[in-house]
Amino acid sequence: MQRILPRGEIEALDHNNIPRLIAPVRAEVFRLRAARLRHLAQDNAIGDYLRLVAVLAEAQHAALADCRTPAVDAQRIALAQAHGMAPVAAGDIPRDPAWRDILLQVLDRLDAAAGVPAPARAISADLRLSVRDDPEGLDRAAAALVGEGGGQIDVATAPFLMAALQVYATDQACRFDAGQLPVVSPYGLCPVCGSLPVASVVRVGGQQEGYRYLCCALCSTQWHVVRVKCTTCEETKDVAYQGIEAPGRAPEKEAARAETCESCHTYRKIFSQDKDYDVDPIADDLATLGLDVLVGEAGYQRASGNPFLWQGDDEARE
Ligand SMILES: [Zn+2]
Ligand SMILES: [Zn+2]
Known part of the structure; x- marks a missing residue:
């Protein structure tokens, strides 16, 4: 059911106001x-x-x-x-x-x-x-x-x-x-349920245009985190992007990339809706395991797992 916003809230919905959360739609x-x-x-x-x-x-x-x-x-x-x-x-x-x-x-x-x-x-x-x-x-x-x-x-x-x-x-x-919600939530965790994100999505459309949202692996909430910032350790320098080169296409044209961090040597994938509007953080993460192999071989650890892909206890996810 759509909530009718009181007057003050309607005025607050200007385009400088980045929505903090995108709740899942049932x-x-x-x-x-x-x-x-x-x-x-x-x-x-x-x-x-x-x-x-x-x-x-x-x-x-x-x-x-x-x-x-x-x-x-x-x-x-x-x-x-x-x-x-x-x-x-x-x-x-x-x-x-x-x-x-x-x-x-x-x-x-x-x-x-x-x-x-x-x-x-x-x-x-x-x-x-x-x-x-x-x-x-x-x-x-x-x-x-x-x-x-x-x-x-x-x-x-x-x-x-x-x-x-x-x-x-x-x-x-x-x-x-x-x-x-509390005004401030622990960095890198879902503000609603406290779980780790599976990946992030750079969105198109409306007030979220061009903004990056982390996607909760458990409750499907998405929350805003600025771009070019490590989603694990908050470092902003030496954050880089790796993609898989498809035949005849430059890696930056791909919707899926890995955001790697030189400070903590972890990565999470980042999906761009402007390259493929239908990206889904959990589905696209599962479907791009080749990218995990590529960045894994380059020495980066996955920051957190996919809820539909688990490893044995000796390689337990964080
Ligand atoms: Zn959550
Ligand atoms: Zn980091």
Whole structure:
């Protein structure tokens, strides 16, 4: 529902005023991601996996449509404002059994979809058994994924659990009133849920024209961070951009580049809507693994992972 802005706020919406947050749009976020994944799956080395994540995104879209998680309570918002914390506690999500209901909805859609590979169907069946027989174990696995409790991460089930956790967190973010955010949030973390970003997007259109937004890997919120600044250590000097040269095209023409930092030797990808309007931070990140190989070989570490691609515990993401 569109909010009607009071008079003072309408006047404040001038073009010198960069919107701090772009909240996820319930009807769009996962639907557009699914479409993007299907588009990127054509001629991609991991096309089958992108199509599976597209099925998950479609399931997420359906689950989000009638998702109603409890509103963030006033006490938590007051605490967040007093201490510059994220008002939505990502670590609390696995404590609400509702996240497992969302997981079951996602699995229902997955099981009903055509073309899902047998190994994914087997994982879905195992997860259903876990929901029934070991809900606490599943909660612990979910807590490890949102950075709580330090439990082991099972790389096979992680994308499915993340799909459900994203729906929960995105429901919270869709309804969160940005006016209740603390004035200052910790640098490099999502101001709404405190999670790490997956990548950033330089946007076109409206008040966001030409501005760069970091994209939360969990709650789908996007938040403004100035360009040419390391999104990990805040350094502005020696930030550089690497792209993959496609035949007959200069790297700067590519929508996907890696923003590397000489100070902390990390990188995150940055996608440009003016080169490809439909970029999606999670989908395009997954579809450009060649860029990770390129910058990895050049000695840079990925600053944070993709929720649909996990590494074993010995290479645990930060
Ligand atoms: Zn977030
Ligand atoms: Zn840095």
